[in-house]
Amino acid sequence: MAGKKIAGVLGATGSVGQRFILLLADHPHFELKVLGASSRSAGKKYVDAVNWKQTDLLPESATDIVVSECKSEYFKECDIVFSGLDADYAGAIEKEFMEAGIAIVSNAKNYRREQDVPLIVPVVNPEHLDIVAQKLETAKAQGKLRPGFIICISNCSTAGLVAPLKPLVEKFGPIDALTTTTLQAISGAGFSPGVPGIDILDNIIPYIGGEEDKMEWETKKILAPLSEDRTHVKLLTSEEIKVSAQCNRVAVSDGHTECISLRFKNRPAPSVEQVKTCLKEYVCDAYKLGCHSAPKQTIHVLEQPDRPQPRLDRNRDSGYGVSVGRIREDPLLDFKMVVLSHNTIIGAAGSGVLIAEILLARNLI
Ligand SMILES: NC(=O)C1=CN([C@@H]2O[C@H](COP(=O)(O)OP(=O)(O)OC[C@H]3O[C@@H](n4cnc5c(N)ncnc54)[C@H](OP(=O)(O)O)[C@@H]3O)[C@@H](O)[C@H]2O)C=CC1
Numbered sequence: 001m002a003g004k005k006i007a008g009v010l011g012a013t014g015s016v017g018q019r020f021i022l023l024l025a026d027h028p029h030f031e032l033k034v035l036g037a038s039s040r041s042a043g044k045k046y047v048d049a050v051n052w053k054q055t056d057l058l059p060e061s062a063t064d065i066v067v068s069e070c071k072s073e074y075f076k077e078c079d080i081v082f083s084g085l086d087a088d089y090a091g092a093i094e095k096e097f098m099e100a101g102i103a104i105v106s107n108a109k110n111y112r113r114e115q116d117v118p119l120i121v122p123v124v125n126p127e128h129l130d131i132v133a134q135k136l137e138t139a140k141a142q143g144k145l146r147p148g149f150i151i152c153i154s155n156c157s158t159a160g161l162v163a164p165l166k167p168l169v170e171k172f173g174p175i176d177a178l179t180t181t182t183l184q185a186i187s188g189a190g191f192s193p194g195v196p197g198i199d200i201l202d203n204i205i206p207y208i209g210g211e212e213d214k215m216e217w218e219t220k221k222i223l224a225p226l227s228e229d230r231t232h233v234k235l236l237t238s239e240e241i242k243v244s245a246q247c248n249r250v251a252v253s254d255g256h257t258e259c260i261s262l263r264f265k266n267r268p269a270p271s272v273e274q275v276k277t278c279l280k281e282y283v284c285d286a287y288k289l290g291c292h293s294a295p296k297q298t299i300h301v302l303e304q305p306d307r308p309q310p311r312l313d314r315n316r317d318s319g320y321g322v323s324v325g326r327i328r329e330d331p332l333l334d335f336k337m338v339v340l341s342h343n344t345i346i347g348a349a350g351s352g353v354l355i356a357e358i359l360l361a362r363n364l365i
């Protein structure tokens with residue numbers, strides 16, 4: 001492969017931004033060069049601007065980078081820009097970057113529902129990146145300059161939910177109903193201001209604004225087929241799949257747990273053993289493509305009766321693997337299971353990096 005691709009990070013000081021720094025610092029294919037955050041941080045060295053909260057030390061390669069304002073003029077040399085921006089500001093900033101011809105992979109929710117914006121969980125629906133390939137081919141055929149584009153990463157809880165659903169749907173046909181109850185880590189709420197200790201210690205908060213609607217809607221886009229002309233996704237309808245989510249914040253640092261029950265459309269439903277085998281055998285396309293960060297084992301099926309647990313299981317396959325345990329029959333629907341995924345790796349920055357690796361493998365950046 002030729003030299004490394006130049007990467008930038010927007011929102012570099014936040015919960016997701018810090019994870020991007022860790023994942024990109026020694027990456028074999030990307031060189032981290034430009035960092036952006038608010039005007040409060042701009043002009044300072046990264047080490048002075050950031051309130052570093054990761055258990056890994058701040059990588060040396062990032063400490064002296066001077067933080068820029070989030071304007072495309074400072075990111076012109078970037079082949080790819082990752083965004084961990086606060087959603088209140090991501091809309092306008094990412095639009096300006098895209099219009100300046102920059103490729104953006106965003107964690108923010110702002111463009112997830114746009115018809116021509118792929119909403120990607122890289123271990124689930126990388127084929128939706130065909131929308132970007134189609135956009136680039138069309139511009140080339142029309143003799144136009146290479147356009148910028150936005151790719152959205154899903155909501156973190158949605159990523160954990162759809163990971164086991166994908167192989168099950170591929171093997172056993174559509175799932176027509178599912179319920180999920182989440183137990184979400186505090187890092188999911190960001191660092192500024194973050195969840196106050198007095199609210200979460202010795203407590204559970206049974207409300208995360210907007211989260212249930214995002215999970216119920218995004219699942220219908222991620223599991224949907226592409227249009228024949230590869231320009232958009234043909235959303236699943238509520239008749240095709242009913243999704244019901246209840247979201248809770250718990251006193252866990254990283255790792256979202258979800259208790260899921262589901263029903264298949266086709267009868268008879270598969271057996272518990274068939275479900276387990278299907279999940280164990282699933283190999284994601286990113287791994288087949290040889291992507292550096294792709295999990296060797298996409299879904300870890302755990303047999304111990306008290307697993308998965310966030311502290312013990314969130315770092316499987318470096319946080320890119322999803323753990324599934326307690327797979328059993330459900331008296332109301334067909335099956336129930338407990339799923340655990342690392343919310344800032346496979347649920348956020350890690351997915352962003354893996355998407356970029358797929359784009360690179362497909363010559364789209
Ligand atoms: N945490 C998670 O697990 C997940 C988060 N997301 C999404 O990712 C995004 C980032 O979330 P998170 O990292 O948790 O949030 P944080 O609050 O931790 O970080 C927000 C970042 O945005 C920057 N910022 C704030 N205001 C501005 C502004 N006016 N102009 C430019 N930059 C600004 C901050 O910079 P400064 O330090 O200078 O204020 C900081 O770098 C959000 O859209 C969130 O919804 C998605 C999936 C999972």
Ligand SMILES: N[C@@H](CC(=O)OP(=O)(O)O)C(=O)O
Binds near residue numbers: 189
């Ligand atoms: N709301 C999620 C994180 C998040 O910011 O999600 P989204 O990108 O969909 O807004 C959580 O609290 O764990």
